[in-house]
Amino acid sequence: MNNHNWLVEKFEAHRNHLQAVAYRMLGSLSEADDAIQESWIRLSRSDTSRVENMGGWLTTIVSRVCLDMLRSRKSRREELTMDTIPEPVTSLQGRSDPEHEALMADSVGFAMLVVLEKLNPAERIAFVLHDIFALSFSVIAPIIGRNETATRQLASRARRRVRGVESTLKTAEAELKRKRELVDAFIAASRNGDFVKLLTVLDPNVVLRNDTAFPPASNTPVLHGSQAVAKAFVGRAQGAQPVLVNGSVGVVVGSFDRPIFVLEFKIVDGKITEMDMTAEQARLRQLDLALLND
Missing domain, CATH: 3.10.450.50 (Nuclear Transport Factor 2; Chain: A,)
Structure with a gap:
């Protein structure tokens, strides 16, 4: 198997996880697809001979891509309007396997996506990767360009904000x-x-x-x-x-x-x-x- 085919095989093996990470961070299926495509481009141009944990490495790459996209979105000062409101997942047919559909249904709630829109990019990355995908702060810190203590504080602040807004949403839903x-x-x-x-x-x-x-x-x-x-x-x-x-x-x-x-x-x-x-x-x-x- 040549190197290109090997990379394709490894990337496809982790695609479902990467798709879930990107969608959770971006709240948009189309933007998540863009992030996955950009991640593949970066992978194909990288020297992976020393990569020991391909899944972790790819998660880092897609997280950095999403962070760039979130910062670009913020710089355009997009508001949470009907044009930018998060897209709820109703079906992923043609996108992934049934196991992944179950994962997305369990882990991605529309209300939570609305809540996450209230966080700044660094808070969102820290919260999603730590609280939802259980990555350590030592792994997350280099992704967002902060030290481990600052990253921990970002996640903690995001957690408090999520709980406050989520409580308001639940009251409104009731x-x-x-x-x-x-x-x-x-x-x-x-x-x-x-x-x-x-x-x-x-x-x-x-x-x-x-x-x-x-x-x-x-x-x-x-x-x-x-x-x-x-x-x-x-x-x-x-x-x-x-x-x-x-x-x-x-x-x-x-x-x-x-x-x-x-x-x-x-x-x-x-x-x-x-x-x-x-x-x-x-x-x-x-x-x-x-x-x-x-």
């Missing part, structure tokens, strides 16, 4: 789940014609505002009280589905792409206290709608 359950109950009661159940999810003083006097509110732009609002929706919602409306749980009636109207909710103490119905097409186009995962 709150979203409670709102989703309440909205699902509203849709089911409306669809089944269960007037009593509707009253249980509505605050007694609930207010429904209707932008174009569109049914079910008929010609009344504002309805007050659970009795009136429940009567307006009982036996309806056949074409309703829960969605995110401007970041909170709401309802779209009609198709997601071409809604007839959208309901936004204000929820206080487990009850719907306010409902805003939007049916005017110009206003509908201004709403930020997103599908909810089941």
Whole structure:
């Protein structure tokens, strides 16, 4: 076997691990692929005759590549927007074997990727390599250009920040789940014609505002009280589905792409206290709608 083929074989043997490292650091499958490709280029141009631990050596290389990419990203002052938000792994078909897919599913959570975006490049590298991939600080320090004590401090600071943001994310996720359950109950009661159940999810003083006097509110732009609002929706919602409306749980009636109207909710103490119905097409186009995962 010639040297090139030997390098290819060694690189492919570690590809899954390197892909997991790069994705965890970068939060982007496409950028992780770029990092893997750059790592291969650096490997192919290097003298590896004295490399005793190829896996560790390649991990160091891909980590340095990722660090350069993170620093470049920071220098462009990219914000965490919908264009740069981490990409959750939904499928890696064609990329790796089932064992690697299980590894990625277990080790890479979308919420964690969002948290990691809050760290600076050196913190992120130190935290990922030590806390997730169990590399020693003596190995990590040369990668980020710090001494071992400073690297340990970076990882510790990153750990505290991760725990704080992760706690906030979990609270927000729990709150979203409670709102989703309440909205699902509203849709089911409306669809089944269960007037009593509707009253249980509505605050007694609930207010429904209707932008174009569109049914079910008929010609009344504002309805007050659970009795009136429940009567307006009982036996309806056949074409309703829960969605995110401007970041909170709401309802779209009609198709997601071409809604007839959208309901936004204000929820206080487990009850719907306010409902805003939007049916005017110009206003509908201004709403930020997103599908909810089941």
